[in-house]
Amino acid sequence: MVTGGAGFIGSHVVDALVDDGHDVVIVDDLSSGRRSNLNPRARFEHVDIVDAAALERVFAAFEPEAVTHQAAQTSVSVSTREPARDASVNVVGSVNVLEACVRHRTGRLVFASTGGAIYGEVEAPRLARVGDPTFPLSPYACSKLAVEHYLRMYTAVHGLHTTVLRYANVYGPRQDPHGEAGVVAIFSRRLLSALACRINARKDVGDDGCIRDYVFIADVVRANRLALAGTLGDRTINVCTGVATTTRDIAEGLMSALDLRAALEHGPWRPGDLERSVLDAAAMREEIGEPVGLGDGLRQTAQWFRDHPDPLP
Numbered sequence: 001m002v003t004g005g006a007g008f009i010g011s012h013v014v015d016a017l018v019d020d021g022h023d024v025v026i027v028d029d030l031s032s033g034r035r036s037n038l039n040p041r042a043r044f045e046h047v048d049i050v051d052a053a054a055l056e057r058v059f060a061a062f063e064p065e066a067v068t069h070q071a072a073q074t075s076v077s078v079s080t081r082e083p084a085r086d087a088s089v090n091v092v093g094s095v096n097v098l099e100a101c102v103r104h105r106t107g108r109l110v111f112a113s114t115g116g117a118i119y120g121e122v123e124a125p126r127l128a129r130v131g132d133p134t135f136p137l138s139p140y141a142c143s144k145l146a147v148e149h150y151l152r153m154y155t156a157v158h159g160l161h162t163t164v165l166r167y168a169n170v171y172g173p174r175q176d177p178h179g180e181a182g183v184v185a186i187f188s189r190r191l192l193s194a195l196a197c198r199i200n201a202r203k204d205v206g207d208d209g210c211i212r213d214y215v216f217i218a219d220v221v222r223a224n225r226l227a228l229a230g231t232l233g234d235r236t237i238n239v240c241t242g243v244a245t246t247t248r249d250i251a252e253g254l255m256s257a258l259d260l261r262a263a264l265e266h267g268p269w270r271p272g273d274l275e276r277s278v279l280d281a282a283a284m285r286e287e288i289g290e291p292v293g294l295g296d297g298l299r300q301t302a303q304w305f306r307d308h309p310d311p312l313p
């Protein structure tokens with residue numbers, strides 16, 4: 001079962017699992033996912049994970065051996081404006097998934113957490129490690145961290161096998177270019193439309209923008225495959241590159257990938273934006289594999305946006 005399988009990350013995970021020969025059921029309410037992302041070889045259940053009874057019906061009909069839980073309210077700014085709605089989907093919805101897993105003796109639950117948000121500011125030259133103190137600075141980060149605690153509890157008390165994947169900033173084909181996050185998708189679309197790219201300040205207007213750890217979707221898919229197979233065990237792992245990249249680096253990387261130039265505009269710091277978030281990739285390299293380089297990932301993403309000029313919902 002892939003919850004959120006109509007979304008950016010979930011749909012790529014579904015495609016890989018279907019290719020591997022698994023029977024896959026997608027649970028998604030299409031609140032931010034798209035019908036066009038649905039793999040026709042997977043079964044689709046249009047269900048809101050907050051609706052425990054509807055979720056129970058899907059578990060009873062399908063009896064999944066393993067679940068990767070990607071469905072979430074994914075916007076940090078929505079979580080700030082509507083923290084109760086964020087908690088409803090991200091905490092209550094996740095607890096519904098956990099309860100169903102226990103009732104149906106699901107073999108393993110993989111959870112999409114966020115390395116990009118739960119460590120708080122990661123000052124240079126530090127790389128955030130899994131054992132480091134967490135410091136969530138948004139309701140979204142709080143809800144993801146809360147679910148990590150539930151997972152540990154469900155493992156200890158109910159024996160449910162769980163793996164937590166703390167994604168850094170994920171980018172790749174199918175990412176929504178119309179949101180306020182997902183700078184690779186936004187810049188790709190803008191460059192291809194001959195529009196200027198805006199760098200929001202890390203500190204002062206005109207600087208190179210916030211520093212992030214950008215991980216390519218193929219690495220996230222690989223992490224999910226290994227986690228679902230039990231290869232990563234019951235633990236938490238950063239899914240990241242360990243490479244510090246500014247917003248300007250992304251703009252320039254995409255311009256060179258697309259062989260296009262566009263004006264860069266500069267905006268002020270956006271309230272809530274962390275200045276720097278870069279994660280330690282030692283475990284990722286050892287157990288998931290060498291991450292795709294930024295140049296390669298940007299080329300593949302830019303090409304996809306070029307080939308898909310108007311991705312419709």
Ligand SMILES: NC(=O)c1ccc[n+]([C@@H]2O[C@H](COP(=O)([O-])OP(=O)(O)OC[C@H]3O[C@@H](n4cnc5c(N)ncnc54)[C@H](O)[C@@H]3O)[C@@H](O)[C@H]2O)c1
Pocket residue numbers: 003004005006007008009010027028029030031032033034047048049050069070071072073074089093112113114115116166167168169170171
């Ligand atoms: N994209 C990133 O950089 C990133 C980084 C860290 C963590 N994550 C996490 O990875 C997961 C996937 O994110 P994404 O970038 O693919 O986002 P996305 O918005 O494309 O996918 C989320 C999916 O969940 C579905 N969904 C939302 N609420 C639901 C509900 N109540 N019931 C059923 N389905 C629901 C949406 O329709 C969508 O298909 C999320 O849990 C997100 O928090 C993403």
